[in-house]
Amino acid sequence: MDDQSEKQRPIALFELLDESGIGLTDSSAEALDERERRLVVGAANFHALATPGSVLRFTVLRGPRGTFPSLTDRAVHRIEWPHDREAVGSLLIRSIVQPTTASAPPTGVVGLVVEVGGRSEFKDTYRALPGWHGRVRRTARFLAPVQFDAFRQFRTDLVEKMGHGRSLPRMAPVRVNRTTKSTMTGGPPAVIFGLHWLELGGAERWALETIRIAAEVGVTPIVITDRESSNPWITKPELAKAIVVPLTHPMDPVTEAAFLNGLLETFDIRGIHLHHNAWLYGRLPWLKAILPDIPVVDSLHIREWRTSGFVDISVRMTGLIDTHHVISPELRDHMIGRRGLPAKKVKLATLANLTTDTSMTAKRERGVDGPFTVVFVGRFTQQKRPYLFLRLAARLQKHAPGRFRFVMHGEGELAEEIHVLRERFRLETLQVRGPEIAVSHTLTEADVVVIPSDNEGLTLTSFEATAAGVPVVSTDIGSQASLIADGLLCPRHPYRFLDAAAAKIITMTTTPVQYKNWLEEQVIKATEFAKLPLARPWVRELYQGWLR
């Protein structure tokens, strides 16, 4: 499936005049891989929209490891570059976006220099912290991850306590009730999707699903990301019929407006669906001022500790958002009960069957003889706290050497740290797996899944584990209580988490009846949860309504 989609040419808003090394016409001569090629096409689409009818020459650079794409920011207008960038391709195009009377195309060829960055990798936010402050944090975190985490949780408690009940300023709604004629268009119907990035994540999985559904119901998805990233998922088949524009910042405000104007003039925009995109939140007032009737839906997954993240942004912008889609009861209650949004504006539609069918829980018996397999599935990031899993594994191994087997399945910025800690804790029985092995395969081996995250909405891993018939030990955060047995919910603070999780897993190994009861409770909860409205049919109906 993936391979097939990778051969499919991405949608282009330009006419190709000439190319070298990109691989859009002659795949034998290509210097770029599929991800890099799609990034270049994304940049070309952006500039084709921003300068309708113009001829553009792109010089494509590749950077060293640790650099990220530069596609739409101010730097693309400079025709010199640092010594460590290598020119790997060139592209000459003509924008097929029709200029309006208001926008005259520039004469001659416009030269642009874009970078596809280094190899595809995750941005290590801790490594990127600048100055002495960053050095101190990095060192403390590496030498004493659990103690560092304990401090972070203390800080979280403090900020949450102080911020409880704090009201948020709200963006004034747009009072314009009629669009001006210059934006009326007979173009193909389209929906703008605002994504954080195209990387592994629950929110991104749901975003891609909505993009797939939009294409299926007959609208062109216009996918805009705003976060610095290698965007490894840009080659996903769900994006095959989409126009993908990975924005890089800082952008020139004039170019931003030109880009959006290009979209409005080329497509018949029927709606906007946000999936954690700060840039698009900021442009909502402008878009609403031009298209006052355009429906705006915002999908929310998680309330970040300390900042509340996109949830608070969504509340601030509620005057410009028609529906706040939330994926968990906890978020619904937060938006209505804490933030005072009208209940009719908040739509709960769950992702219960997004990656797996929880109504078909696998019937499996836990092996009594072999080692008890304890599994971590998720991104290797600070939020998921993989180092706590390692510490838990060390504790269990010390409690009963040889009784346990450990698997960590995932990838992410803390991958290196995981290997170092594995050596430090002498966890020879711990296996680290990457995306080359299917999660479903790991779950068939698991006796218990551990989710030590310090923050979550409602993890897709919990659904997948339930479908595989595996009990989950999780921190009691977000809406995890919606799925996890009460007895398997653990405190968020690291030391208390380690004590509780270890005790529960040891009980599982010594008391099979308790293991069975916990799993049964989890299945009952999943069954009840599955009765809540599902996101997939809701969003399909929504887009069909936008088409009418």
Next chain:
Amino acid sequence: MAPLSTIAAIVVTYNRHAKLCNTLDHVLTQTRPPDWIIVVDNASTDGTDQVLARYCSDQRVIVHRLRRNTGGAGGFYAGMSRGYEIGADFVWLMDDDCYPHPDALEALEAGLTKAEEAMAMPLSYACSLVKFVDGEICEMNNPGTTWDWGRLMALGQESVLVTHCSFVSVLFPRRVLTRFGLPLKEYFIWFDDQEYSLRVTKESPGVQCIRSVVVHDMGVNRGVNFADVTPENMVKFRYGVRNEASYRLHHQGMGAFIKFGIRLVTQLRSGHVPWPLRVQLLRRLIDGVTFNPKPEYPRSVL
């Protein structure tokens, strides 16, 4: 047409199975039936569990038996948590000696909706008019009114704006539990309802719907008066003094605390309460200085 919102009735009981049956019969036959009836059994020892077993054939009845007696405060804490977790949009609270008229819940729901429309703001709760078995007003369950209590009456509604009420037939919207949390279970008994209703009216008042009527079968129709303290009822007053002292000091300030102390002493003196009991209650007044529990929040499950 089925109602759009869901309501969980919460009945807290402790060793009063005869009255409990009467209460449940009244709750189950409401013109607007609740979607769930959560009976919190505070570890009764009088055979309440056997009585409740008879009601369990009704799918709406959920029996939540606690391991130990946690008092009214603990019972309502547990019941409201459960109601919230099963996804109820409203919780309707009452004791096990409260007999609601057939349309009591319907009148509460309608009264709250009408009042919110008239006030153009969400209100914190709706409570019933509580009568004694002889038809008189129940002295203990009179809500406190706001300065503009007649605002809704001026608009033709049979409702009064209130600042606090008892847990004898009161309907709380889910958002109030999300925003303000649960009653303080540490209070055990007495003043838990006042503290909670005062806490949740910080942003908007509650409303007493006069057309929603319940009967409180409480034996003697007396309000709380420290002149009535006897060795037999001392247990309740001990909790009452500590809880109210704590609330006045920590939530209203030193002035309110001193005022409460003066009221306590004056009433004890006027009732000629024996000195050993007075001393005990004054000690509880002092306990209130260090007793300051914090609210817990319910968990979103469904």
